[in-house]
Each structure stands twice: as C-alpha cells, then as structure tokens.
Amino acid sequence: MTRGPYLQGIRSHAFHTDAVLPLLRKRWTPVKDIRHLFENIKSMKLANTAKTRVRVYSDDKREHFTDGVVFCPGQSPYVSFSHQEYLKWKWSDLITIDFLAELRDGSVRYSCSGPQNKSIELDQVVVVDPKDGPKVLGLLQRSPSGHAILEFAFNADVGLWQFKHERPDKDTPNYIRTVLGSLINMAESISEEELQARLLTPGNEEGWNKRMKVKREDALKELVGHHQRK
Structure with missing residues (x-):
C-alpha cells in the first residue's frame, strides 16, 4: 500500500499508515499439501492459564487461532459463515455444542432447538462434570431470565460434558442436526x-x-x- 486512491483516502483522514490493519484473503490449500498445512499448526497453552490449550496456525503472512480444517469441492471461492458444500474437520477435543441451560424446579435442564422452533430435551444425553455444576448454577441464578446459551465440550476420558463459557452473542442453542453431526464426529474421532x-x-x-x-x-x-x- 504505497500509492493509489486508497492511500490518498487514508492520508486525507489523517490516519497514520502504521495504524492500518492489513487484511489477507483466505486461501485454499491443495489436499496434496495437507501435511505442510498441519506442520504450520502448533499446539500451545495460553499464557494466562495452565489448562487451556489452543492451536495456532502460522506461516510467512498469517498467524491466528484455529480449531480445524475446512474442505471444499474443487476451486470454489471462499464463502463466509456456513456453506452446505463445505466440510469441516475439527480436533475432537475442540468439538463443542451450544446448549440452552435453564433453571426448572430447582435443577438445571439442557436442550437444543428442533423443527418448528421446538425445544428438544437432552437431559439424558448431557451429563455435566460435577465440578462445573456450581459454576453453571450460579450463572443461571444471576441471569434475570433464568436461562442462558452455554458452550460445552465432551471429555471422552471421563465421559462427561465440560462447561467452556457462556454465549451471550447467541439467543438460540444449536439445531438438532448440528448436535447430531457433532456427536457423530466425536464418535468417529478421526485424528x-x-x-x-x-x-x-x-x-x-x-x-x-x-x-x-x-x-x-x-x-x-x-x-x-x-x-x-x-
């Protein structure tokens, strides 16, 4: 960005060029180069906690968190958000589901959304780690509505769902099709x-x-x- 109308516009508004954030387009990698793709992904722990492990993709231009790899047919252009022709593979420990948690008769109940905006009870499926119980209960008790969208991950080592964090950006839980797809991915657990x-x-x-x-x-x-x- 050394010349042209974009730079002139930046200067006309008195913006310093060093403060401009460069934007890089997402790019596809051929399947034959998938080993090189994974070589650029490193697993590390966050500095502020000894428990949270993240994966970071880093090459000569990009560095960002990643939770998986997206596959698309042929040379399709990148499409933001969901796309029916995309397939996403995720590390099994990073597969999460957003449930609706609500206080009902003194206990916490979990559900997802279904056809015609109906709620599908999941109490027989979602067994939450006991150490997360008080945290979830306290969160719901502080909520004026008595319910919240909460993100959980399944820990196969102990067979329990573990609370990740609240999703204040969402007002509906995952749809049943998404829930079933996530459960299938967990069961397959493809490394x-x-x-x-x-x-x-x-x-x-x-x-x-x-x-x-x-x-x-x-x-x-x-x-x-x-x-x-x-």
Missing part, C-alpha cells in the same frame, strides 16, 4: 494423522485400520506384561 493418511493414500483405507489394530494389540500386550511384572 489428524488418520485424516492425512486417508487423504494422501486413497484406495488404501484398510491399510490404516490394520496398522492401528496391530498397534493397539501391541500396546495391550505391553501394558498387561508391565502390570504382571510388578
């Missing part, structure tokens, strides 16, 4: 290694499955043997 293997070795789907089966069997033998030697 970034498996994703790359299946994309870079098409037609060899069973190869990954067989190798992982052998590794699981070896891990079982090692753990059992170690336990028996104690």
Whole structure:
C-alpha cells in the first residue's frame, strides 16, 4: 500500500499508515499439501492459564487461532459463515455444542432447538462434570431470565460434558442436526494423522485400520506384561 486512491483516502483522514490493519484473503490449500498445512499448526497453552490449550496456525503472512480444517469441492471461492458444500474437520477435543441451560424446579435442564422452533430435551444425553455444576448454577441464578446459551465440550476420558463459557452473542442453542453431526464426529474421532493418511493414500483405507489394530494389540500386550511384572 504505497500509492493509489486508497492511500490518498487514508492520508486525507489523517490516519497514520502504521495504524492500518492489513487484511489477507483466505486461501485454499491443495489436499496434496495437507501435511505442510498441519506442520504450520502448533499446539500451545495460553499464557494466562495452565489448562487451556489452543492451536495456532502460522506461516510467512498469517498467524491466528484455529480449531480445524475446512474442505471444499474443487476451486470454489471462499464463502463466509456456513456453506452446505463445505466440510469441516475439527480436533475432537475442540468439538463443542451450544446448549440452552435453564433453571426448572430447582435443577438445571439442557436442550437444543428442533423443527418448528421446538425445544428438544437432552437431559439424558448431557451429563455435566460435577465440578462445573456450581459454576453453571450460579450463572443461571444471576441471569434475570433464568436461562442462558452455554458452550460445552465432551471429555471422552471421563465421559462427561465440560462447561467452556457462556454465549451471550447467541439467543438460540444449536439445531438438532448440528448436535447430531457433532456427536457423530466425536464418535468417529478421526485424528489428524488418520485424516492425512486417508487423504494422501486413497484406495488404501484398510491399510490404516490394520496398522492401528496391530498397534493397539501391541500396546495391550505391553501394558498387561508391565502390570504382571510388578
């Protein structure tokens, strides 16, 4: 940005060019380069907390948080927000769902939205981590309406939903189709290694499955043997 009408407009309003934030277009990466894409993504902990782990994409021009990879057919142009032709893969620990939490008869109830704006109860599905219970309850008690949209992530290691944060920017929870899609993604739990293997070795789907089966069997033998030697 060294010349042209845009720069003239900036100067005419007395803006300093160093204060101008550059905007970079999103760009697509060919599937064959997906390994290089993942090499540019690093996992790190936030400085203000020892528990929150984030992933950051960084190349020669861009540096930003990321929660996954978006796939599109062919050379489609980028479209903001949702797009039916896009497919997003996310790390399983970053898959979250926005539930409606509300106080009802002294207890917290959870639901999502369904057809014709009907509420779908999810109390039999959403079992919240007990350590998050008081936090959620306190938040709802402070809410004038007694309800709020809350974001949760499922921790497969303990089998419980863990509270992330409130979503004051939303007035409706996730739609049931989104909820089911997220649950399927959690169940499949495709790792970034498996994703790359299946994309870079098409037609060899069973190869990954067989190798992982052998590794699981070896891990079982090692753990059992170690336990028996104690």
